[in-house]
Amino acid sequence: MMTVMQGLTNRGNQVSVPPGSIDEPDELEVPLPGGLTNAGLVVRKGATVRRPMRATSPATHALLRHLEAVGFEGAPRFLRVDKRGREVQSYIPGEAAIAPLPAWAVTDEAMVSVAQLIRRFHDAQAGFDPSPYSWPLAAPERFGHTLISHNDPCPDNVVFREGRAVALIDFDLASPGSRRWDVACAARLWSPLNDPADVADERRGRAMQRLRLFLDAYGLPAREREDFVDLVIVAYQWCYAQVRRQVAQGHQSFVPYWVAGGAARADRGVAWIEEHRGRIESAARPT
Numbered sequence: 001m002m003t004v005m006q007g008l009t010n011r012g013n014q015v016s017v018p019p020g021s022i023d024e025p026d027e028l029e030v031p032l033p034g035g036l037t038n039a040g041l042v043v044r045k046g047a048t049v050r051r052p053m054r055a056t057s058p059a060t061h062a063l064l065r066h067l068e069a070v071g072f073e074g075a076p077r078f079l080r081v082d083k084r085g086r087e088v089q090s091y092i093p094g095e096a097a098i099a100p101l102p103a104w105a106v107t108d109e110a111m112v113s114v115a116q117l118i119r120r121f122h123d124a125q126a127g128f129d130p131s132p133y134s135w136p137l138a139a140p141e142r143f144g145h146t147l148i149s150h151n152d153p154c155p156d157n158v159v160f161r162e163g164r165a166v167a168l169i170d171f172d173l174a175s176p177g178s179r180r181w182d183v184a185c186a187a188r189l190w191s192p193l194n195d196p197a198d199v200a201d202e203r204r205g206r207a208m209q210r211l212r213l214f215l216d217a218y219g220l221p222a223r224e225r226e227d228f229v230d231l232v233i234v235a236y237q238w239c240y241a242q243v244r245r246q247v248a249q250g251h252q253s254f255v256p257y258w259v260a261g262g263a264a265r266a267d268r269g270v271a272w273i274e275e276h277r278g279r280i281e282s283a284a285r286p287t
């Protein structure tokens, strides 16, 4: 149903919040577009975002609290749990890169800023001890459990301002992983390493160049770029195994996404990476 509130999205910082009104019960809740997992359930309320909790939320909240304590600005603040049992986070002004991707989201500058943001996120974890908590599914151990990786650094989980990434959001899948694991997930998504038939904008045909740019912008050391294609493929399949699990459970957003092309695109993506293994390995190799 069309309501007056549909004009109020997370684009820009259009909803003005009088001081002290953050938790007033009559304050409007505006659904935020972008996600599939919690589609329709993530809302903005004043300067806050409300999201459903998960069994692993205490771990995620501990990570967000650590990031706040060390002054890392590139993540929402975990504030509290509201009366309805939802997690309350700070709203980050800006725009997530929601498909169809706008021109500002497909520039090299935007991608470089994502790589640098992920680097800062990893560096900010120094001193964080994840061991007391129960985390979501961890990345495969052979790629290292050296920090908490975001694991879902897709465009709609990054907030931008003026064409530059300012914050990662949606840490629901964050779990024990490593720098190169997160870099492989993100570089695959942002280069992107996809069949060109599935890249409709100026990034088409520039995947190798952009991959190298991403790895250099992050500053991934040479030793962590070895067997990069195997890493990317395992990370790709790990990600889609999670989607498949949701589909198997009949998730109301993932099922239509998957049958309307998601499954075929994922298969084409893995096949394209395999086919271009040699070129990807050499693009990933440091100069």
Ligand SMILES: Nc1ncnc2c1ncn2[C@@H]1O[C@H](COP(=O)(O)OP(=O)(O)OP(=O)(O)O)[C@@H](O)[C@H]1O
Residues within 6 Å of the ligand: 010, 032, 033, 034, 035, 036, 037, 038, 039, 042, 049, 051, 076, 089, 090, 091, 092, 093, 096, 152, 156, 157, 159, 169, 170, 172
């Ligand atoms: N803290 C925040 N600040 C600003 N915008 C946010 C914030 N949290 C979420 N959003 C907006 O809401 C959208 C959906 O949020 P979120 O990614 O948490 O949902 P989700 O359904 O869990 O996503 P996914 O399908 O990636 O798991 C985001 O794409 C973004 O546009």
Ligand SMILES: [Mg+2]
Residues within 6 Å of the ligand: 034, 035, 036, 156, 157, 170
């Ligand atoms: Mg999301």
